[in-house]
Amino acid sequence: MAEEVKQVRKPPDPNSAKYKLGQIAAKAYTDVIEAKARGEKIGWVSSNFPVEIPETLGIPVCYPENQAAAIAARGGGERLCQEAEGDGYSNDICAYARISLAYAKLGSAPEQDMPLPDFVLCCSNICDCMIKWYENLSRELNIPLIMLDIPFNPDYEVSDAEVAYVKGQFLAAIRQMEELTGKKWTEEKFQEVMKNSCRTSRAWLEATSCAKYTPSPFNGFDLLNHMAVMVTARGKAEAADAMETLLKEYQENHETGKSTFRGEEKYRIMFEGIACWPWLRVTSTGLKSRGINMVTTIYADAFGFIYDDFDGMIRAYCKVPNAINLELARDKRVKLCKANSVEGLLVHVNRSCKLWSGFMNEMSRQIGAECDIPVVSFDGDQADPRNFSEAQYDTRVQGLMEIMEARKGGEGA
Amino acid sequence: MNTQELFETFRDAAAHPKKQLDAYLAAGEKVVLTAPVYVPEEIIHAMGLVPMGAWGADLPLARSKEYFPAFICSIMQSILELGIRGEYDGASAIVIPSLCDSLKCLGENWKYAVPTIPFIPMTYPQNRWGEVGTAFTKAGYERVIADLEKATGAKFDEEKLTASIRVYNRHNDAMRRLAAALPRHPEVTARQRSDLFKSAFFMKKETHTALVEELLGQWGEGSQAGEKVPVMTTGILCDSPALLDIFDELGLRIVADDVAAESRQYRTDTPDGLAPLDALSEKFARMGLCSVLYHPKKERLEYIAKTAKEKGAKGVIVVLTKFCDPEEFDYPLLKKACSATGLPVALVEVDRQMEDFEQARTLLEAFKVMLV
Amino acid sequence: MITLGIDIGSTTSKCVLLEDGNRIAATALVSAGIGTGGAEEAYRRVLTAAGVDEGAVARKMATGYGRKRWPAADGELSELTAHALGCHYLLPGVRTVIDIGGQDAKVISLDGQGRMSGFVMNDKCAAGTGRFLEVMAGILKVEVGELAAMAARARAPAPVSSTCTVFAESEVISQLANGAAREDVVAGICRSVAARVGALARRAGVREPVCMSGGVAANDGVRRALEEVLGVPVTTFPQAQLAGALGAALWAWQTAEHKEMT
DSSP: OOOOOOOOOSOOOTTSHHHHHHHHHHHHHHHHHHHHHTTOOOEEEOTTSOTHHHHHHTOOEEOHHHHHHHHHHTTOHHHHHHHHHHTTOOTTSOHHHHHHHHHHHHOOOTTOOOOOOSEEEEETTSOHHHHHHHHHHHHHHTOOEEEEOOOOBOSSSOOHHHHHHHHHHHHHHHHHHHHHHOOOOOHHHHHHHHHHHHHHHHHHHHHHGGGGSSSOSSOTHHHHHHHHHHHHHTTSHHHHHHHHHHHHHHHHHHHHTOOSSOSOOOEEEEEESSOOGGGHHHHHHHHHTTTEEEEEOTHHHHTOOOOSSHHHHHHHHTTSGGGBOHHHHHHHHHHHHHHTTOOEEEEEEETTOHHHHHTHHHHHHHHHHHHTOOEEEEEEOSSOGGGOOHHHHHHHHHHHHHHHHHHTTOTTO | OOHHHHHHHHHHHHHOHHHHHHHHHHTTOOEEEEOSSOOOHHHHHHTTOEEEEOOOOSOOOSGGGGTSOTTSOHHHHHHHHHHHHTTTTTOOEEEEEOSSHHHHHHHHHHHHHOTTSOEEEEOOOSSOOHHHHHHHHHHHHHHHHHHHHHHHOOOOOHHHHHHHHHHHHHHHHHHHHHHHHGGGOTTSOHHHHHHHHHGGGTSOHHHHHHHHHHHHHHHTTOOOOOOOEEEEEEESOOOOHHHHHHHHHHTEEEEEEEETTTGGGGSOOOOSSSOHHHHHHHHHHHOOSSTTSOOTTOHHHHHHHHHHHHTTOSOEEEEEETTOHHHHHHHHHHHHHHHHTTOOEEEEEEOTTOOOOHHHHHHHHHHHHHHO | OEEEEEEEOSSOEEEEEEETTTEEEEEEEESOOTTSSHHHHHHHHHHHHHTOOGGGEEEEEEESTTGGGOTTOSEEOOHHHHHHHHHHHHSTTOOEEEEEOSSOEEEEEEOTTSOEEEEEEOOSSOTTSHHHHHHHHHHHTOOGGGHHHHHHTOSSOOOOOOSSHHHHHHHHHHHHHTTOOHHHHHHHHHHHHHHHHHHHHHHHOOOSSEEEESGGGGOHHHHHHHHHHHTSOEEOOTTGGGHHHHHHHHHHHHTSTTGGGO
């Protein structure tokens, strides 16, 4: 979601996926800043809100979660978290929310600016915490809140009752937004957005599935960066182009024996959880220096929004990672582990995310047993740097590596 | 029973849920556990089953940590702990609603941690108004009914639900009248007050209603004099005896509450004039004023400030369950809303593993000085 | 062939000199850890004790949190593998190792061949670690070493249930203020550590035989409380605190080239 700060090397190739994706991610902010300057109404939107709605209506929106990740990756997480804590927010609550609520009050942050919203769009398919966060934004900024409730599904399949509930709200949300902005929903535009979204998603799924090759043609940390585009722009034609370029590059890498993972890929793991943005370099180096490639994450599956019609779209949004039960969540991960020859699972126990961490112990036990791989967890946080210990991370990753090595029948086994 | 005996009965039920459970089981009844915060108990009641609240208990956590990380609230942790330890053995099922992220995790963990007691999810809509919202609530209730039938063999009947709704509306009314009468009775200690509410989760509603009505009858319109400082409490739970004793020792009197396990349960009745399951869904649509129920304007904040003023509370005490997201998000705004009307707010962080309330005592002592 | 293992922890440095991968030639334990001269001191002492000079040591392996900052090492391994190896040597066939060190508690699972198959460690909070016991001993104004004997004299262990060191500290203080016997408070503290670590052990899965390593293993109060919590015997050995360094020395031998020629 946030670009890791890298040393300046040769100028990037404008035809590369990396360049194209970077441009789209940056444009996500500039477009909204320009729209705001023109006097258009702009919104803040939660990341799993159906991007098809604002995209079809042509409403400029930006994403507080991406902003919080960017702020955290650039070192501002602690400052903004403390700002929110100064206002009475407990340091137990989600660090993205603390950063965002602090930003809403301050109106600017040197790490990543974003115009203040005229309305907020919330979707609860990520967590209930999101509802509380957006309620507070709406109240503190005194702006309308449009809430699309997609409940956590305790069952394996999406029920017709859930589809009907979500569909009813979808239609109401579209009407509300039309009234709010004066813009109109057209079927033609929706068809186009749907086509783009499916094209982007398909390319993403195929690109991420290139990890099935050994060695993998990419470093899994790439996915964390490219995700920003999947979140914000998957309904745009440029995003589909960029993702198809990415897929082509990964396939070429495989054919020519190249990879964006530098060094020899000795071990292949799945990483579970949101990235530790404030410690991205440390967490990435801890793996890379040991020849461990994080070949897959649930994000590889999460953005597979492929559907044929309105109801299909609704079902897809009912199946995002945090809205599904343990069994479905487990099976999706087991599939990724098996398809990508994963040898170990590294779990980020994320202090910020109660829902993601709350049944992870049991789920990861089951994944470990089903795939016959070691499971190791570490404590961290998606955006509050104070909830991570470098020494702890390092020891656990080394422990994981040593188990994987012993299982290969390596030294000392 | 005289007043003293009534209070002893409430205390006994509040303090010994396991005894209640065993007594129901011994009498051949089937018990269904109801997790926080709102479960359609009327349905369970209508099916001839006994609903019993499962809000955890004050105890050290060991087994729950095999499933939950440390930063999940102690209510969820202790419910799971009790389940694993076998304290709920004999119950036919547990209904866990979807109203916060930790509750969702409780349900998922429960399936594997306590496989002997079936988990029945109650998935509520947060956009609960209008046709779309109530239809989904109703679908949730129908699912609970189907699961209960499977788990207990009991059968659902609409007419029985109509009767049960009447039982619950009457209980709501008794509890509201009780809350309204309590400010006139400063002789009731904070612990006794808590017993009145807590016992309701473990007793049959008919029995509890009768006891509460008996107490109200004995009280009449009269009132007792007292010098304690009136305050309002808000939070999920406020039932720790050690904390409540501090209220009494410091001379703080709870004249109103916005506690989820207390008054929040009884604000909304099921309306007449609809088919019973529709009426029950409509009841949920009309609910609000709670940290786990979505409201675009967060009306509960003004409601708390207004209620405190109306009941003559001089300050609001937020009894915050540590790691409770919904309450932690509301706290800064609640403080603002109260301050805007000149109401002082004190924050007491609690969890169900706390043995030592000295910090809370110091804080409340200082708060009281501010209020008088 | 002589190999050496050094375990540089948060509060202590441990060193073991091993002959041919099967005989402990000398050991040293210095009460000074990371960021002190403790590691050098332990290294020097072990050489002196065995009467060998530096050049005679074929291979040196470091473990512990300070493992990366000891320049003399030929390599390093995590304390997880080190404790697994060390305990497997001391108690062949061991399946579960519970190691409570200064800053963390870990539960290591071993397979039938003595290889580490998984591990679980405590979260960032210090409750349930050696550091927790030190803080508590500090409040009670006793030495950490005295805690076990005191716990054994307890009549009714006082409840200490907080999950956090800071809260537990105030709990202990108010227990004392309320007149609880110091022995009972100490027993309560040991139980609190055992409860925390017991939960970790169950998360990892407890397979017998179970042994305890690390500095806290010497505290019989905690060990007994762990037996109670887990309902299985928990053994330990006099060299428990040296298990990590021993494991490192074993690793040094196993990874040495041409070891079969020695």
